[in-house]
C-alpha cells in the first residue's frame with residue numbers, strides 16, 4: 001500500500017536529484033529542497049551557505065549583540081534573500097558592504113518574521129542586530145543558579161529557536177558552515193559547537209575576552225550552539241573530554257569514562273567520526289533536555305550524573321547523532337524520526353556492544369511499554385512516523401518519533417539480518433553525508449539497495465505502513481528481556497501484603513528498578529506507598545529517572561507525604577521531560593495537587609528555561 005502524502009509527493013524528484021549530485025562530486029548549492037513550513041526562507045531563490053558571527057554576550061542586559069555576515073548562493077536573477085528572525089532587534093543591514101533596504105514582515109508565534117534583504121547583486125549581507133529580551137533559545141543564568149556562583153549562558157537551537165539569536169535561514173535542510181568571534185566578561189570561558197581556535201580566549205584589556213571558533217563542515221543551523229560560564233575541561237581520552245563548572249567536572253569525567261569506547265563502537269558500525277573531537281558540556285540543572293547533539297560538543301543535563309554510570313545511554317544517544325541527524329539530517333521537522341528514531345536505534349546498538357545483550361533487551365522492553373502507552377494516549381495522526389498535516393507538536397509523543405522509529409529499524413534488522421542492515425546503514429551515511437533526507441527518499445534508497453525488487457521481502461517489511469500509518473505494524477515483535485522475568489512475581493507478592501524489601505532492589509540495575517516502579521499498579525494505598533518509600537528511600541534516590549518514576553506513582557495516588565520531595569524535584573532541575581508530566585499529573589489531582597503545583601511553580605519558574613516555563617504556563621492555565 002503506497003501512501004502519498006502531500007509533502008511526500010512534492011519531494012519525490014528533488015530528493016532523488018540530491019542523490020545524483022552526491023555521486024558526481026560537489027553538491028549543487030541550490031539543489032532543490034522540500035518545502036519547510038517552519039521557515040520563511042525561499043531557498044530555491046537564495047540561500048545562506050556560511051554564517052560569520054561577531055557578537056558580544058552582554059550579561060547585564062541579557063542580550064547577544066553585534067554583527068552577522070552571511071555568505072549567499074543565489075540564482076543569477078535573485079533580488080533578495082529571506083531570512084528567519086524572531087524578536088531580533090535589527091539596527092542596520094548592508095549587502096556587499098553597502099547599506100541596503102530590508103523589510104521585517106508580520107511576525108507569527110514561534111515562527112517569527114521573514115527578514116527580507118535586497119541583495120543589489122551582492123552575495124554577502126551584514127546584519128547589525130541584537131537578540132530581543134526573552135529570546136527563547138537563550139537562557140541567562142544568575143550566579144545563584146549555577147554551581148560556581150558565576151553567570152552562565154547557554155543556547156538551545158532545536159527545533160526552530162536559533163532565529164531568536166541568529167538572523168539566518170533557520171531550516172534543517174539549508175546547511176551552513178560557520179565561524180564566530182564571541183566577546184564575554186573576563187573570568188568566563190566561551191565554548192561552541194565548533195573547533196575552538198582560542199581555548200583560553202584573547203584578553204581585550206577592558207575586562208573582556210574574545211574567543212574564536214570555526215565549523216568548516218556544513219551543518220543545519222539548529223546545531224549552532226554556545227555556552228558561556230566558569231568552565232574547565234577534563235580529558236576522558238585522546239579525542240573526548242568533559243567541559244563543566246569546576247565542582248562538577250570530576251563527576252562528569254567519571255560518568256563519561258566510556259565515551260572513547262562508544263566512539264570506537266559507532267565508527268566500527270557506521271564509518272569514521274567526521275567531526276574531529278567529541279566533547280560534552282555539562283550544563284546547570286535548568287538545561288531543558290537530557291542532551292542536545294551539538295556537533296563536536298554535546299550539551300548534557302546534570303541530571304544524568306547518577307554516580308554509577310547507569311544513565312550513560314544518554315551520551316550514546318547524543319554521540320549517535322554524529323551520524324543520524326548531524327551528518328544525514330531530516331530535511332523538515334515532519335521527518336524528525338529520521339534523526340531521533342535512527343539515533344535511538346544506534347544508541348541501542350552502542351549500548352549492546354558496551355553493556356551486553358541483556359541490557360539492550362531491557363532498554364527495548366522499557367521502550368516497548370512506552371509505545372504501548374502512546375498507542376492508547378496519542379491521537380492516530382500523532383502515531384505516524386512521518387507527520388502529516390498540522391500535527392500538534394505536543395501530541396507527537398517521543399515514544400513514536402524515538403521508540404517506534406527505533407522499533408522500525410529493529411524490525412528491518414530482524415527480517416533482513418543484522419549484517420545486511422549494518423552494511424546498508426554504513427553506505428547510507430556515506431552516500432548522504434552532509435545532506436538533508438526525507439522519509440520518502442530513505443524508503444526509495446532502502447528499496448534500491450536492499451529490497452531490490454524482491455517481492456516476498458517487500459511484502460514482509462511493511463515499509464510504507466511503518467512510515468506513514470498510525471499504530472504498530474503486525475511484523476513488530478515484543479522484545480524478550482529475561483532480566484525483567486522476576487519482576488511481576490515480586491509485584492504480586494507485594495500486592496498480596498508482603499514487604500517490599502523482599503524484592504532484590506539492591507541487586508537491581510536502574511532499568512529493573514524502573515520496570516518495577518512502572519509496572520506496579522497505578523492505584524496503591526498510602527500504607528503501601530509508605531512501605532515502598534521507606535524500603536528503598538525513593539524520595540531521595542539520587543538516580544533522577546528512578547526518582548521520576550517514583551514521584552509519578554506518588555502523584556497518581558495523591559500521596560501527601562511525598563509533597564516535599566515533589567516540590568524539591570521540581571525545583572532542583574528543569575528538564576522538560578521530568579517537569580511537564582509531573583505538573584500535568586499534579587493538576588489532575590484536585591485541591592492537593594493543584595495547590596502543590598502552584599506553590600512550587602511560584603518559586604521554581606525563574607529557574608526554568610523559557611521553553612519549559614512556557615509549557616508549564618499552559619499546563620497551569622488549562
Ligand code: BES
Pocket residue numbers: 158159288289290291292293313314317318321340402577
Ligand atoms: N535532539 C534531541 C533533543 C531535542 C529534541 C531538542 C527535540 C529539541 C527538540 C536529543 O538528541 C534527545 O533526543 N534528547 C533526549 C535524550 C535521549 C536519550 C532520548 C532527551 O533530551 O531526553
Ligand code: ZN
Pocket residue numbers: 317318321339340343
Ligand atoms: Zn536525540
